[in-house]
Amino acid sequence: MSALTKEIRSFVVIASEKSLRKAADKMHIAASALSRQMSILEEDFGTQLFLRLPRGIELTEQGEALYRQARLWIAEENRFRRSIKEEHGQHLVQLRIGAVECLSSSVLPRLYKKLSSRFGNIRIDFKIGDTQTLTDLLLENQLDFIIAFNVARDEKIRFVAREKSKIGLVHLPGLLDKDTQSIELHDCLKWPLCIPDIDLSVHTRLYSEILRQKSSFEIVASSNSFDLLRKLVLEGVGVSFMTWYDIEREVNDGLLAFTPLKGRRLEEELCVCLPSTVKMDGRTSSVIDSILEVV
Secondary structure (H helix, E strand, O other): OOOOOHHHHHHHHHHHHOOHHHHHHHHOOOHHHHHHHHHHHHHHHOOOOEEEEOOEEEEOHHHHHHHHHHHHHHHHHHHHHHHHHHHHHOOOEEEEEEEOHHHOOOHHHHHHHHHHHHHOOEEEEEEEOOHHHHHHHHHOOOOOEEEEEOOOOOOOEEEEEEEEEEEEEEEOOOOOOOOOOOEOHHHHOOOOEEEEOOOOOHHHHHHHHHHHOOOOOOEEEEEOOHHHHHHHHHOOOOEEEEEHHHHHHHHHOOOOEEEEEOOOOOEEEEEEEEEOOOOOOHHHHHHHHHHHHHO
């Protein structure tokens, strides 16, 4: 919406195009509608603003004066709008944060509250995706930070945290003794398995370790959706393997249980990254601190 009337803005287009027909095509309205607007404008100013000629239009002396003044009005309005936006932007902190899906139900809401309490007026655009997609977006400068598993080393990426996260057996409560703190992978293979497929970062490490056990096992389902795998375990189809972040909500609600697997190789690395070109100022450090506090 403009503070200037539509007739004034239409007049400027007609004057710059020197043709009512060309102006109508450019503005995607009927030439007859533009002609009516100009009649209203001339009546309002009480003078003829342009001459209609076979080859187009020609501004009168009064029309030239209005054209110069109208362009000044439009420029001043645009400057005022920019100043308002810039003033508002000084108080608004805008962030683009990418994260893997397992963080969306618990970690990211906590992160928003944490950042909101630190910065006040804030807008965060969250992008959920797999590690490769998020890494690509970070390198393309479409994200400011990413929180993802097993991010590949790259000279264009700065790692501010690399936290180990155990892969664990996900099962119905009561399947294991209450005192069980961890479990060997080969002891899990006696149950039907619902495993993450190759699209999920945990798959390669987990499946290679399953094959290393040299024990018989039965895979009854696989999926690239942790949500589906959780539901299959809830239905008693079998057990699955995830990180704590994938299953936190269901465990806290008492619906499922999580028992860490023994072995250093059965870990994922949760990485917090930003582009290496970003200046480490106070705001950036504060965002990083907030992320580390919630993960």
